[in-house]
Amino acid sequence: MGRHREFDVEKALDAILCVFWSKGYEGASYTDLTEAAGVERPALYSAFGNKEALFAHALDRYYERYLNYIPDALQKPTSREVAAHMLYNAIDLNTRYPKHTGCFNITGLLAGSNDAEPVRQMLIDVRARGEALFRERLERAKAEGDLPETAKPDALAAYLMAVLHGMAVQAKAGFSRETLEAVAEQALATWPAKSS
Amino acid sequence: MGRHREFDVEKALDAILCVFWSKGYEGASYTDLTEAAGVERPALYSAFGNKEALFAHALDRYYERYLNYIPDALQKPTSREVAAHMLYNAIDLNTRYPKHTGCFNITGLLAGSNDAEPVRQMLIDVRARGEALFRERLERAKAEGDLPETAKPDALAAYLMAVLHGMAVQAKAGFSRETLEAVAEQALATWPAKSS
DNA sequence: TCGTTACTATAATGATCGGTATGAAATTTG
DNA sequence: CAAATTTCATACCGATCATTATAGTAACGA
Known part of the structure; x- marks a missing residue:
């Protein structure tokens, strides 16, 4: 009642x-x-x-409403497609809304008073979980032969996350979608080729 | 008196x-x-x-005390060396002091109330000046034949800055120097080869 | 229609924010 | 030494912070 x-x-x-x-x-x-x-x-x-x-x-x-492209991206057949989908979806998300560019998570993660430390830690933890999912996907890719034997999934995951985080910063600095797409293109140019 | x-x-x-x-x-x-x-x-x-x-x-x-490696880096003979020096010096700076990891500029750039908007803009402007210096250096490299004719200095500069900013975020999230070095190595793997 | 319930809106809480008035202490000038 | 001037430490300013007590009101079961 x-x-x-x-x-x-x-x-x-x-x-x-x-x-x-x-x-x-x-x-x-x-x-x-x-x-x-x-x-x-x-x-x-x-x-x-x-x-x-x-x-x-x-x-x-x-995560549920705006980062829902991540599970989809992780299911792409090749690691390169996974990376590309993460990058281009992130660009769209980071630039789609002029009132709130960049990434919710990264924006809150960096600065804050001592009182806000628990919140920063929350964001750090969630970020790490996302990177772990991506790393595991790359380990699978390596096991499947989609990545060369010499590939280091942890380094590759950290690298792509760095590019994603950097683009979130740049979106906050007013970068256009086109410029970020050029960044993504350059980042993908480094992606390891299939071992076959 | x-x-x-x-x-x-x-x-x-x-x-x-x-x-x-x-x-x-x-x-x-x-x-x-x-x-x-x-x-x-x-x-x-x-x-x-x-x-x-x-x-x-x-x-x-x-900038005067901690980012003084930038002018030095820009004077390196090849664009690849410039990029490498920027990356490795940034890693050192971002991880050297446990009490204040990451980058002063990026930390302040993202979040803030409306009152802090002028400060955020100040940081955005300074960041853009740094990127412009790097882009001009890459244009020179292209003119000198150190970069291929197909290279896009603006995209390349934005890309490297993205990696740098991403590493600043990751340093704030607790990344070790070693992990960031692996990120830098991966980033340099994409660097365009000389045209000669 | 009535009593109960849980919502709404207002306003006040103590704490902390950035910024400053105040007067004592210290130093130079005459 | 005495007058003038600047810095120092303390304490205070109004505004705003997150949070909550209070009061009024709309919606429910009976």
Whole structure:
């Protein structure tokens, strides 16, 4: 019994996600968040918990809603196609919305006060999980003969993630989609050839 | 006439630089800054101006004191050596100090409230100047025949900067020097060969 | 229609933010 | 020495931070 919630929790979280995406964790104030969500403060607390929990909800949603191309990419037949799909989907994501360029995760990962350390660690952990998935995919590729025996999956995964993170920074610095595509093209030029 | 300054302005700025390096602009409070500098608030204001000016001083000093390898790197005879020196010096810088890993510039560039927008723009501009220097060096290399006629200096410069920025992110995520060296090695594997 | 429930919105909490007024201490000038 | 001037440490400023207590109200079961 009792009154039902008036606002759409999903829509509110979507709006909040965009604010964190643009400003990071501490850069986003509750004034920003409530304005974007169209919902007052206590409603956010009752629906999501405190700011850290709210950010965690937004992070989950980011992976589920915007980084959903990663599972698809990992299923591509060759490691080169996997890498290419990761790169070009990331470029699209990093430049599609002028109000929040770059990557939600990377934006929040770098700077912050001591209070924000748990949040930074959360982002570091999630990032590492993504890289691990990619590394495992490359290990499979090596086992399948899609990558040469000399290939080092861990180094290759770290390398591609570096390019992805670098493009997230550059998107924040205002890079166009076209420039980032040239970066991706150059990155793929290094990809090891099949051993066959 | 009047009383002499008791604290060492240069040492104070060095200490402050490290705080901004670790926490970014807004993540560093005056409490953090005065503790690190061993100097009270009004002294910082009289010596450097407000927080934004203080950050600008720290940024200048960062380039002059820690990024001084860039002019040297640009003078290397071949573009490949230029790129290699930029990469390996950046790795050293990004991992040498456990208290402030990564890059001062990139750390402050991504996140921030609306109030911090001028600071972010400052960092974006400085970053762009660095990339422009590198691009001009690559154009010279192309003119000299050190790069093939098909090489695109702007894309190549953006690519290498992406790797550098990505490594700055990864250093913040705790990557070891060895892992970043593997990333650099992979990045250099893509470098265009001489046309001769 | 009534009592209960849980929402909404307002406003206030203590803490901390960047920035500064204040007066004592220190040094040069006369 | 005394006057003038600058730096120092302390304490305070209004604004804003995340968070929550309070009060009002809409929606439910009975």
